[in-house]
Amino acid sequence: MTETGEAEQEAVVKKLAYSFPIVRHTDMPDEMKEEAIALCVSAFEKFDNNNENAAKLVKDSMDKRFGTAWHVVIGEGFGFGVTHEAKHLLYMFYGGSLAVCIWKCC
Structure with missing residues (x-):
């Protein structure tokens, strides 16, 4: 019985350890960067196992807020x-190995 409790506790610790975004590269202004990161985090929380819907939500939000021609890969x-x-x-990681690349095409 203690083994399952320890396993559950370890899973919770791992989930908490990787529940923040890690920005690898960006050249966005600070305001745009913070909004893009917040959009990604909320999309990941809303669509936990569906990267396609999360990417669509981020793209649509960026299109509305900063003009059209945004692309998102998750x-x-x-x-x-x-x-x-x-x-x-913007190129960032979230949740350990989940990568996000957001860019606006010329």
Whole structure:
């Protein structure tokens, strides 16, 4: 009985340890960056296991707030090389290995 309690406690600790965003690269202004990060976190909480819907929510919100032509990729184990408008790129991790790339195309 103590083994299952320890396993549950360990799972909770791991979940808490990775429940914050880690920004790897960005050239966005601070206000835009903070809003994009907040949008990503709320999308992950709303669509826990559906990256497609989370990406759509972030893209639609960024389009409404900062103009059209935003692109969002959410997933694990991907690389990217994109041409983007200056000061409109964010690459971050959330929940451990879940990566997010947001950029506005020229």
